[in-house]
Amino acid sequence: MTSSPTPASQTMLAAELERIVELERVIRAAQAEQLRRIEAARVLAADVDGVTDASTPVDREFATRSFVAELATTLVVHEATAGRLIADAHRLAGELSATLDALQAGSIGVGHVRSMLEVAVSLPAASLTGFEAAALERAERETPSAFRRRIRRLRERMHPEPLAARHRRAREERRVCLEPAEDGMAWLSLHLEAERGVAIMARLDALADARVAEPSIPTHPAPTHPATFSGEQSPNLSPSTSPTTSLGPRTRAQLVLDIAADLLLGREPASDADSAPLGVVRPHVYVTVPVLTLLGRTDESAELDGYGPIDAETARRLAAHAPSFQRILTHPETGAYLSYGRNTYRVPADLAGYLRVRDGGCRFPGCSRRAAGCDLDHTRDWAAGGATRHDNLAHLCRKHHRLKHHTEWRMSQMPSGDIRWTSPAGLVHVTTPDQPFDPVVPALADPADASAPADAPVTESDPEPPWAVQRPESSSGVPPAGVVAA
Numbered sequence: 001m002t003s004s005p006t007p008a009s010q011t012m013l014a015a016e017l018e019r020i021v022e023l024e025r026v027i028r029a030a031q032a033e034q035l036r037r038i039e040a041a042r043v044l045a046a047d048v049d050g051v052t053d054a055s056t057p058v059d060r061e062f063a064t065r066s067f068v069a070e071l072a073t074t075l076v077v078h079e080a081t082a083g084r085l086i087a088d089a090h091r092l093a094g095e096l097s098a099t100l101d102a103l104q105a106g107s108i109g110v111g112h113v114r115s116m117l118e119v120a121v122s123l124p125a126a127s128l129t130g131f132e133a134a135a136l137e138r139a140e141r142e143t144p145s146a147f148r149r150r151i152r153r154l155r156e157r158m159h160p161e162p163l164a165a166r167h168r169r170a171r172e173e174r175r176v177c178l179e180p181a182e183d184g185m186a187w188l189s190l191h192l193e194a195e196r197g198v199a200i201m202a203r204l205d206a207l208a209d210a211r212v213a214e215p216s217i218p219t220h221p222a223p224t225h226p227a228t229f230s231g232e233q234s235p236n237l238s239p240s241t242s243p244t245t246s247l248g249p250r251t252r253a254q255l256v257l258d259i260a261a262d263l264l265l266g267r268e269p270a271s272d273a274d275s276a277p278l279g280v281v282r283p284h285v286y287v288t289v290p291v292l293t294l295l296g297r298t299d300e301s302a303e304l305d306g307y308g309p310i311d312a313e314t315a316r317r318l319a320a321h322a323p324s325f326q327r328i329l330t331h332p333e334t335g336a337y338l339s340y341g342r343n344t345y346r347v348p349a350d351l352a353g354y355l356r357v358r359d360g361g362c363r364f365p366g367c368s369r370r371a372a373g374c375d376l377d378h379t380r381d382w383a384a385g386g387a388t389r390h391d392n393l394a395h396l397c398r399k400h401h402r403l404k405h406h407t408e409w410r411m412s413q414m415p416s417g418d419i420r421w422t423s424p425a426g427l428v429h430v431t432t433p434d435q436p437f438d439p440v441v442p443a444l445a446d447p448a449d450a451s452a453p454a455d456a457p458v459t460e461s462d463p464e465p466p467w468a469v470q471r472p473e474s475s476s477g478v479p480p481a482g483v484v485a486a
Contacts, residue, residue, distance in 0.1 A: 025106030032104035041080055046422055050408070065399070066407040066424055073365045073421070073429045088117055094123065098132050102139065111144030119151050123159060124266040131158050167193075184310050200260075207259050207269050208252060249384060347376045347388060350471025355393055363411075363419045364400035371395045377404070379413050394419060 021158070045067040051060055064086075072082035092100040092113070098117050102108045116135060123131055135151045142150065156163070171193060179187040250258070259269040301314035345357070355376060362369040374395040380386030391413050396404065403409055408424040417433040 024109075028106045028109055029104050031110055032100055035089040035092055035100060035103075038071065039093040040084055041071070042086055044092065045070065045424070062406045063404070066409065067401055069364070069400075069403060069409065070423050070425055070427070071483050073423060074427060076366070078366055078368065088113075091117060095128055096120065096132055098136060100283070102136055107140040108136070109144065112139050112142075112147050115144060115148040115151060117156050119148065122161075122169075123155065124161075128161060131155065141320055184314065188338075204256050204260055208256050211255060211259070211269065212252075246461065266272070292359040320342075347393060351388070351390065351393070352376060355390065355395065357431045357435050358390075359395040361395065362397040363394045363431050364396060365421055365431050367397055367400055369397035373397065375401045377401055379411055379419075391415070391417075 046063055049059075049063040049066060051063045055063075060348070067081050068083045070088060071086060072079040075082065092103075096116060098109070099113055103110070103113055116132070120128060120131060120135075131151075131154065134154055135147075138150070139147050159166070174192045175190075177187075177189045177191070179189065181187055190200075262269045296316065299312040301309040301311060304310045304315075304318075356371045359374075360372050361367065362374050363373050374397045376393055377396045378386040378388070379392050379394055382388075386392050394411075394413065404411060410422045412420050414420060417436050419431045421429045423429065
């Protein structure tokens with residue numbers, strides 16, 4: 001039996017809780033002030049970029065992109081995050097100003113604000129003021145989840161547009177997303193219509209039921225209920241159920257996942273994963289594997305393009321099923337050129353392969369677009385005398401490629417492979433290569449003055465785009481060198 005608390009302890013506890021509440025009010029007020037400052041900075045950035053009422057839509061668009069990049073690099077966040085902050089600040093300073101005032105006063109938190117922004121997004125202006133006032137009436141006494149449930153029902157009552165019409169518009173946002181996770185795993189998400197999502201789960205449940213019911217597989221008694229289309233999880237979907245299959249013990253959740261992956265990869269559901277780890281799919285996937293790892297002499301991790309480190313066993317298994325290998329520059333004796341000087345604008349295949357591994361992705365600060373989806377850009381423009389060489393080329397996604405040419409963002413390369421970016425506000429940001437190859441001594445003779453070999457393989461590179469602005473840029477030159485084995 002516990003002893004009764006002393007009055008002094010109760011008083012101290014109450015005081016600590018009051019301090020916590022006061023700190024929460026300060027935090028909420030600071031968050032509101034940050035949003036106001038972001039909106040003020042957006043207006044100033046437009047003035048810096050020379051945007052006026054007479055500016056064209058294209059000029060306005062690039063000014064917006066430039067400020068998104070400015071805020072993202074300043075806060076060291078993804079541009080999508082910065083873009084949301086800017087859009088939220090603009091809405092809260094305008095059409096949802098009462099919500100921002102409530103956050104400033106500390107009566108609601110960021111969770112309430114986020115729900116308000118998301119639920120009110122498609123309400124017409126005529127309904128917005130009344131909706132906001134009704135939503136905030138009880139917000140101070142509600143948790144964010146309870147607040148969201150209530151205002152969703154409120155939105156349906158107040159929205160003048162039928163749900164069917166809104167659903168048709170929402171369907172335009174359907175997509176698949178891949179998000180890397182830790183320890184060689186990833187999340188694959190589908191944003192789709194609710195009815196298709198429910199149908200997919202019902203189909204996976206039915207296939208899992210059929211799999212565990214096979215007489216050759218010792219397992220718990222299989223259920224006899226058919227797959228339903230109710231959206232409810234099957235009662236036998238418990239992770240504690242561990243059927244034994246040809247692949248060894250698996251939980252039901254693991255079995256359902258394996259079936260889904262097999263179907264997407266074009267394999268027989270729940271088949272032997274070692275027979276073909278990627279099923280019938282033969283994409284051009286870049287896996288950088290240390291030579292000794294490939295030979296089985298070490299267990300040094302490899303790099304999967306678009307993800308990151310993978311274990312040696314997985315890398316060897318992928319290599320065993322690869323239809324072919326693409327040689328990537330790993331040593332001077334390969335004969336690959338690091339420079340083609342002014343002989344060609346197009347980037348030859350061996351140099352492009354080297355750059356793809358070196359950069360890993362778009363070299364703009366914070367951008368996560370992989371190199372396979374990027375342009376190879378001449379840091380110093382080709383039209384301004386820039387050469388086709390490793391220290392004047394870098395991967396930029398199409399968005400940041402256009403940003404470089406249309407705004408006051410400036411870039412230059414350093415001998416280390418780092419890229420120095422200067423923003424319109426004068427702030428400097430440095431990005432480092434994904435794989436900074438070390439130079440080998442002695443270095444290769446500079447082939448910039450030599451003609452490219454007649455049989456040099458050439459890969460298509462985006463031609464100088466019609467929207468490119470021809471202007472000189474600084475470029476740090478360094479004699480090309482070989483690189484050590486990857």
